[in-house]
Amino acid sequence: MTGSDKTKVSVMVVDDHPIWRDGVARDLAENGFDVRATAADGAAAIRISRAVRPDVVLMDLNLGETSGVDATREITAALPETKVLVLSASGEHSDVLEAVKAGASGYLVKSASATELVDAVLRTAAGDPVFTAGLAGLVLGEYRRMADSPSEGPPPPQLTERETDVLRFVAKGMTARQIAEKLVLSHRTVENHVQSTLRKLQLHNRVELARYAIEHGLDEE
Amino acid sequence: MTGSDKTKVSVMVVDDHPIWRDGVARDLAENGFDVRATAADGAAAIRISRAVRPDVVLMDLNLGETSGVDATREITAALPETKVLVLSASGEHSDVLEAVKAGASGYLVKSASATELVDAVLRTAAGDPVFTAGLAGLVLGEYRRMADSPSEGPPPPQLTERETDVLRFVAKGMTARQIAEKLVLSHRTVENHVQSTLRKLQLHNRVELARYAIEHGLDEE
DNA sequence: GGTCCGTTCAGGGTTTTTCCCGGATCTACC
DNA sequence: GGTAGATCCGGGAAAAACCCTGAACGGACC
Numbered sequence: 001m002t003g004s005d006k007t008k009v010s011v012m013v014v015d016d017h018p019i020w021r022d023g024v025a026r027d028l029a030e031n032g033f034d035v036r037a038t039a040a041d042g043a044a045a046i047r048i049s050r051a052v053r054p055d056v057v058l059m060d061l062n063l064g065e066t067s068g069v070d071a072t073r074e075i076t077a078a079l080p081e082t083k084v085l086v087l088s089a090s091g092e093h094s095d096v097l098e099a100v101k102a103g104a105s106g107y108l109v110k111s112a113s114a115t116e117l118v119d120a121v122l123r124t125a126a127g128d129p130v131f132t133a134g135l136a137g138l139v140l141g142e143y144r145r146m147a148d149s150p151s152e153g154p155p156p157p158q159l160t161e162r163e164t165d166v167l168r169f170v171a172k173g174m175t176a177r178q179i180a181e182k183l184v185l186s187h188r189t190v191e192n193h194v195q196s197t198l199r200k201l202q203l204h205n206r207v208e209l210a211r212y213a214i215e216h217g218l219d220e221e
Numbered sequence: 222m223t224g225s226d227k228t229k230v231s232v233m234v235v236d237d238h239p240i241w242r243d244g245v246a247r248d249l250a251e252n253g254f255d256v257r258a259t260a261a262d263g264a265a266a267i268r269i270s271r272a273v274r275p276d277v278v279l280m281d282l283n284l285g286e287t288s289g290v291d292a293t294r295e296i297t298a299a300l301p302e303t304k305v306l307v308l309s310a311s312g313e314h315s316d317v318l319e320a321v322k323a324g325a326s327g328y329l330v331k332s333a334s335a336t337e338l339v340d341a342v343l344r345t346a347a348g349d350p351v352f353t354a355g356l357a358g359l360v361l362g363e364y365r366r367m368a369d370s371p372s373e374g375p376p377p378p379q380l381t382e383r384e385t386d387v388l389r390f391v392a393k394g395m396t397a398r399q400i401a402e403k404l405v406l407s408h409r410t411v412e413n414h415v416q417s418t419l420r421k422l423q424l425h426n427r428v429e430l431a432r433y434a435i436e437h438g439l440d441e442e
Numbered sequence: 443g444g445t446c447c448g449t450t451c452a453g454g455g456t457t458t459t460t461c462c463c464g465g466a467t468c469t470a471c472c
Numbered sequence: 473g474g475t476a477g478a479t480c481c482g483g484g485a486a487a488a489a490c491c492c493t494g495a496a497c498g499g500a501c502c
Contacts, residue, residue: 017310018334023244089238089310113239160448173429175488187488189450195491205458206489207431208394214435381478396458408458410480416461426488427459 008034009125012052014045014071015060015087024058024087024117031118042071049075054082055125059104061088061095069102076103085124087117096131106130159197164218166193170206171213229255230346233273235266235292236281236308245279245308245338252339263292270296275303276346280325282309282316290323297324306345308338317352327351380418385439387414391427392434 011033015021021038029035036052039045042063049057057075061068072084083105088095096107106124108117109132120130159167169179176194180187194206203209212218232254236242242259250256257273260266263284270278278296282289293305304326309316317328327345329338330353341351380388390400397415401408415427424430433439 017331019245019248019331019338020241022335023248024240027240027244110238110240114243117240162449170428171432173424173426173432175426177488185449186451188452191489192450192452194489198490203394204490205394205396206426206428207391210428210431211392211394211435214432383479398458406479407481409482412459412461413480413482415459419460425460 008032009056009122010034010036010052010054011121012036012045012049012054012057013038014040014042014057014063014068016040016063017060020060027114028058028118028121033118033121042067042074045071046074046078049082050078053079056121057082057084058121059084059086061086061090061099069098072099072104073102083124083127085120085130087112108132159200163193163197163200166190167197167209167213168218170194171210171218173210229253230277230343231255231257231273231275232277232279232342233257233266233270233275234259234279235261235263235284235289236279237261237284238281241281248335249279249339249342254339254342263288263295266292267295267299270303271299274300277342278303278305279342280305280307282307282311282320290319293320293325294323304345304348306341306351308333329353380421384414384418384421387411388418388430388434389439391415392431392439394431 009032011028013021013025013028013035015024015038018040021040025035025038036054037048039048040063045057045059057072059068059072059075063071068086068088072086075082076084084103085106085108086099086104087108087110088099089110099107105127106120108120108130112120112132123130165183166179169182174182176187176190179185180190183190194209197209198204201209201212203212230253232249234242234246234249234256236245236259239261242261246256246259257275258269260269261284266278266280278293280289280293280296284292289307289309293307296303297305305324306327306329307317307320307325308329308331309320310331320328326348327341329341329351333341333353344351386404387400390403395403397408397411400406401411404411415430418430419425422430422433424433
């Protein structure tokens, strides 16, 4: 622990919901934590954390602009002394693994009680990895799976902007020609984007693409 | 206002996230509200609200078992004096309309600030409908649209058992041949079931079928 | 300059889907 | 017995999707 105060563990709360954010912040303050800062989005979280260097960052995953995962990656890279404890509404396995890969020291679902939260922050500050029931095993299992294959792992399937555009329309049920018209393209180009997206995501058809898009929120807006 | 206290507006908070629930409850208590009760799920909300008869129920939509919409319906039916103010993370149009149809007096997205929340609860208790920016117009527009068409609605297109079976697999991204093998059928038969399903639901391809299945929960299990 | 990558287009192939049709049971209901 | 619907099978044909390939352009980076 490298808190700049004597006894208190310093904390920063990142969440885009003001009510939640302030509620958690006050909760922690009343339980003896030094709440140094709060932030509403990933960009602010990155910026402010560099300045205040908290012991623990409580990070919501579901932010608006910069994702909580990105912010987690940036923060843990810049501040190795700072631990990031993810607080997310979803217990989605992929979310957990993403967060851990980005450097999170723990993952708590929001259904946790106030006392569980306090306990989790303390343990995180102490260097203990904290995971809500069932998730610890998941991460362990994934770790073992990775350890078996020497230097592998699902490479971050990042789609290009155009591929994301096309994917959104595919998920709506449009054909290549319809999408081509919408984006002012040749339908062959659209088909090519679909192809490379299928390859990158290791999927096999448009229905699976649609499910992927829906599960990852690409489908909204 | 029919609060049984003199000056205070009585409130009940329903949310499955303990931290959020307690945070909001304390917030309201500190702002002069009489927080009579809290509940973690729809069933408890219905039961407890009958006993405490709060002026306003702050209802989260995204509960576990009984949905917030169902709870809203039950509560407004049983307690006409009680107003339900929905507090939801999503600003999804369909969610708003569902909630209003179930009897909600207002709809606030969770990105609202603490002061907005306090103000909204007060106005709800006073009988004012409260909606976050943009949603008021939506409800009005929908109301007008309904008033135009006397007593209509999309007739529930009922699929046969076999069609539902096939649809489930289609929604998983399987091809006709794969489904045929699974169900021990000819792939032509599977294609025929897909065809008749497309006709009945007035859809045009498998992606739209998948979306339909997901939205109607056919996709689970 | 050279290389990489994103974006665009297209040829040429196979497979799958989409759409129309007819025919065969079986069951249920009038 | 007739009729209707659910279930099964199939033919045929056009469209779309899937898969691989090559190629051209511009921007970024070394």
